[in-house]
Amino acid sequence: MPSDHPLDDTPARAGNQRAADAIVTAIEQDIVSGLLENGSPLPPERDLMGRFGISRTVVREAIATLTTRGLLESKPRHRPIVRRPGYDAAFSAVGGVVSHLLRQDGGVKTLYDVRIFLEASLVRHAALHARKEDIAALRTALEQNRAAIDDPVLFDNTDVAFHAIFYRILGNPVLPAVHRAFVTWLFEHWQSMNRSAEQNLIYYAGHKAIFDAIIDRDPDAAEQALLVHLGEAWETVRGTF
Amino acid sequence: MPSDHPLDDTPARAGNQRAADAIVTAIEQDIVSGLLENGSPLPPERDLMGRFGISRTVVREAIATLTTRGLLESKPRHRPIVRRPGYDAAFSAVGGVVSHLLRQDGGVKTLYDVRIFLEASLVRHAALHARKEDIAALRTALEQNRAAIDDPVLFDNTDVAFHAIFYRILGNPVLPAVHRAFVTWLFEHWQSMNRSAEQNLIYYAGHKAIFDAIIDRDPDAAEQALLVHLGEAWETVRGTF
DNA sequence: ATCCACGTTTGGTCAGACCAAATCTTTATG
DNA sequence: CATAAAGATTTGGTCTGACCAAACGTGGAT
Structure with missing residues (x-):
C-alpha cells in the first residue's frame, strides 16, 4: 500500500x-x-x-x-x-571542511586560539554567575580528574568533562555542541600524546587554579588561570603534528 | 592525453x-x-x-x-x-541544518544569545587590547553609521560593518567568518524590519556608547553597553517572527 | 559591432543490471 | 533449548547506456 x-x-x-x-x-x-x-x-x-x-x-x-x-x-x-x-548535527556537518582547514598552515592553532578566547570568556562568566549546583558539578569533576591522574585515558576523559561544564553553565544548547566540536576536531590532531603522570599533575593543578578562582568569584584570576592552563597544554602538544 | x-x-x-x-x-x-x-x-x-x-x-x-x-x-x-x-565555507556548509534549527522553538533567540555572549567578550577584549588602528577603524565605522541614520538600507550595512570590526580585532580568521554567519542566519529571520530614523538613532547611540567605553579602556562599561545595545535590538525585532 | 537562431555540450534523470557486504533464515551443533 | 554456523535474501555501491532540457558556443542577419 x-x-x-x-x-x-x-x-x-x-x-x-x-x-x-x-x-x-x-x-x-x-x-x-x-x-x-x-x-x-x-x-x-x-x-x-x-x-x-x-x-x-x-x-x-x-x-x-x-x-x-x-x-x-x-x-x-x-x-x-x-x-x-540538534546543534551537534550542525557541527558534525562541517567536519569535512574543517578537517581540511586544520590541515592547512596554522589551522590547528587558529582553532585552538578560538577555543582559548571563548573558554576564557566562559570561565569569567562562571566566576561571576555560577550557581551553587554549577560549582558542585565543577568540584565533582575536579575530584574525578584528580583521581585519574595515573590513568591516561581516564584522565583525558575527566579533563574534557571538567572543561565541558563551563560550556554548560550558560544554559545555551549551542555551547556544549561547540565544546564537543572542539574536542572532536582538536583531538583528531592530538593523537597519541602519551602524557606522563607528572604532566597530568600539572594539568590538574591548572584545573584546580581555575576552580579556586571561581569559588573566589574572581573573574580576572579565573580567566588568567585558564589562559595559563590552555597555554601549557598547547606547549605540550605543539610538536605532535 | x-x-x-x-x-x-x-x-x-x-x-x-x-x-x-x-x-x-x-x-x-x-x-x-x-x-x-x-x-x-x-x-x-x-x-x-x-x-x-x-x-x-x-x-x-x-x-x-x-x-x-x-x-x-x-x-x-x-x-x-x-x-x-576558507573558514566561511565551513559556516555556509551548515546553512541547511541551521535554518532548520532556527525554525524550531526558540532557535533564533538561542543563536542570538550566543552572539550576545561572544560579542560581549569581544568588546571587552577590544576595550583592553584594541590598537590605535582598531580604534581608528571603529571611529570611521561609527561616523559612517551616524551619517546613514536616515537611510534604512545603508544604516543596516554600516551597522553590520561596525560590529564586524570587533570580530576582526582578535586577528583570528575564524571570528570574522562567525560574524558573517551570524549576520546571514539572523538577518534571514529579521526580514523587513523597516526601522524608523528614531529607532536608528537609538541604535547609533548604542554604538557610540560602546565606542566611548572602549576609548576609555573600560571593559566592564563596554560589555555593559553592548549588552544594552543588543538587548534593545532584540526587543525591537522579537515580534517579527 | 550587436543581436538572434541554430547546433552542440553538459548536467539531471531514468532504466536495468551486477557485485559484495549486511541482514535475515534456516539448519546443524553443544 | 540456546547457540553458532551455513545458506538465502536484502540492500547499498557501481556500471552501462540512454534521453531530455538547459546552458553554451557559433555564425549569420541586422
Whole structure:
C-alpha cells in the first residue's frame, strides 16, 4: 500500500526542474513531523524510489543532500539513520571542511586560539554567575580528574568533562555542541600524546587554579588561570603534528 | 592525453571498496595543489569519468561529496566551481541544518544569545587590547553609521560593518567568518524590519556608547553597553517572527 | 559591432543490471 | 533449548547506456 504517504504518486517527471528537491523536502517533512522516528533506519532505496515514483539515482542524491543537512546519518554500507537534528548535527556537518582547514598552515592553532578566547570568556562568566549546583558539578569533576591522574585515558576523559561544564553553565544548547566540536576536531590532531603522570599533575593543578578562582568569584584570576592552563597544554602538544 | 594526471588510469574496479573516495581525494589534491585553479569550473563529468576510468555515477557522487566539503560550489544546472575553502565555507556548509534549527522553538533567540555572549567578550577584549588602528577603524565605522541614520538600507550595512570590526580585532580568521554567519542566519529571520530614523538613532547611540567605553579602556562599561545595545535590538525585532 | 537562431555540450534523470557486504533464515551443533 | 554456523535474501555501491532540457558556443542577419 503505497498511498499512506502524503507525497505519494508524485510524478516529479517531465518538466519539473530538480526532481530531487521534491523528495528531499518530503522526507524532511516526514522526519521533523516524526513520521520517521529518530534513530530508526531510512526505508531501503528501492522502496523509496517506488514510493515517490523516481529513479534510484534521485533517491541516492536526496539521501546525500539530507545527510549533509544533518537529517540523516549514513555510514558507508549501512542504511541511513534518521536524525532529528540538534546543534551537534550542525557541527558534525562541517567536519569535512574543517578537517581540511586544520590541515592547512596554522589551522590547528587558529582553532585552538578560538577555543582559548571563548573558554576564557566562559570561565569569567562562571566566576561571576555560577550557581551553587554549577560549582558542585565543577568540584565533582575536579575530584574525578584528580583521581585519574595515573590513568591516561581516564584522565583525558575527566579533563574534557571538567572543561565541558563551563560550556554548560550558560544554559545555551549551542555551547556544549561547540565544546564537543572542539574536542572532536582538536583531538583528531592530538593523537597519541602519551602524557606522563607528572604532566597530568600539572594539568590538574591548572584545573584546580581555575576552580579556586571561581569559588573566589574572581573573574580576572579565573580567566588568567585558564589562559595559563590552555597555554601549557598547547606547549605540550605543539610538536605532535 | 589522459596521462598527465597523477591518478590517471586508476582502475578502481573490482574489489576496491568505495571507489568514490579515491577520486574524491584525487580531485581534492588537484584543488589544494592549485592544479585546478580557484574560481575555475570543474571539467565536465563525462571528461572526469574518462580521466579516472569510473562511471558517471561515481563522478557525480564525488562532486556531491566535494561540494559538501566546501571544495566545490555547485549551482543546479551549472558546472561546479572550484573553491579553495576558507573558514566561511565551513559556516555556509551548515546553512541547511541551521535554518532548520532556527525554525524550531526558540532557535533564533538561542543563536542570538550566543552572539550576545561572544560579542560581549569581544568588546571587552577590544576595550583592553584594541590598537590605535582598531580604534581608528571603529571611529570611521561609527561616523559612517551616524551619517546613514536616515537611510534604512545603508544604516543596516554600516551597522553590520561596525560590529564586524570587533570580530576582526582578535586577528583570528575564524571570528570574522562567525560574524558573517551570524549576520546571514539572523538577518534571514529579521526580514523587513523597516526601522524608523528614531529607532536608528537609538541604535547609533548604542554604538557610540560602546565606542566611548572602549576609548576609555573600560571593559566592564563596554560589555555593559553592548549588552544594552543588543538587548534593545532584540526587543525591537522579537515580534517579527 | 550587436543581436538572434541554430547546433552542440553538459548536467539531471531514468532504466536495468551486477557485485559484495549486511541482514535475515534456516539448519546443524553443544 | 540456546547457540553458532551455513545458506538465502536484502540492500547499498557501481556500471552501462540512454534521453531530455538547459546552458553554451557559433555564425549569420541586422
